Amino acid sequence: MPFYEITFETGRSSVALYKDDAEALAANGEQDRRARAGEPGGPLGVPAERVKCIRVYDEHPNEWNVEQTMSADVATKEVGALIKNLKDENGVVLLPVLAMQVQGLSHPMVSSKESSFDSNFKMQEKKELALAFEGNS
C-alpha cells in the first residue's frame, strides 16, 4: 500500500497509509469539508484543517536510506563540504560538531524548508495528487 504525506493549510503535516488514491482523497476530503464547515477535526475536538497538498510515496518517507550508508565518493564530498562550512578562521573544526553533522547526513527529514508547504522528507515523492474534493482551491 502506498504512503501519503498530507500537508495542511496550517503548515502541519501527516503521513498516512491508504490502499489507494481514492481512499486518500475520501479521507482528506472529509477533513477538508469539516474545516470549511468549522467542525472539529477529530475526537480531541481541535478544529479541522484544510488540505493543501498530498504527496504519494511507494514506502514510508521515513525509510529513506535506512541502512545509513553512502558511497565513499559521495561521503568524501559531503564530509568535505561540512568541514569547509565548519572550520574557523584558523582552519580548525570541532570534532563533536562535525560528528553530529555527519550523522545528520542519514536523517530522513530535511533540516530546512523554503515554504511550510514543502515536504518534510528527503525522499522524492512519486507524484502529487490533484485535490479533486469539493471546495478545494
Place this chain on the structure above:
Amino acid sequence: MYEHLHHNDEFDIDGPMEVHHATIVFQRMSQMVTDYVLGNSGTVLPPASWTMGLSTTVVGSGANMARNSVWSATVSGSNVNEIGSTTPAGYARQTIARTIAQGGIDWNTSTFDNTFSTGGQSTAADQVTFGAFSGAPNPNGANSWAITEGTTLNAGNLHVAADTAALRTFASGDTEKVTATIKAG
C-alpha cells in the same frame, strides 16, 4: 542529567493538553543512556529518526506495559499492540527528527527546572498529526502513544510511552494531534 531516567516519576512524558498520565521508559531508552550517552557505544545506537505510534495498550502499572516490552510480542506477560496494524485506514507512524528547532518536525530547545525534588531538563516535540483516517482502523482505539523507531506497524523497539487523556477511537475524516514532552531529571 539522565541518572534517574529509570524512575517513571522522574521522567515525565506529557500527553495532549499537558495532562499528566501514566508513563513508562522502556529498556531500550535506558540502555541508550547508559551505553550510548555515557559509554559512546558503537552497537547501541539511536535510530536516524524517531517515530511516534498509537497503541491500544494502556501503560498501566506493570501488568500492561513492561520495561522490556517491544511491539506485538508477549514479554513479561504483557503485549503492546498498535492501532491500524490489521487495517490502517489512514494510520501510519509519524516521524520526529533527531534535531533541535530545525525546519521540520523535531524537538524544541530544552529548558531546565532547578527544583530539587521535581526538576530536570524538559523538551517538547513539535506536534504530530495522525490521519486523516479513512474509516475505523483495525484495531481501533488509542489508549497511549509511544516514541518508537521504524515504520513497520506493530514491530520494533519502544522507547517511551504515555497514556492518552482518554480513549481515542477514529472514524472517517478524523485526525489526531499528539505533542510529546519529555522530562529527564
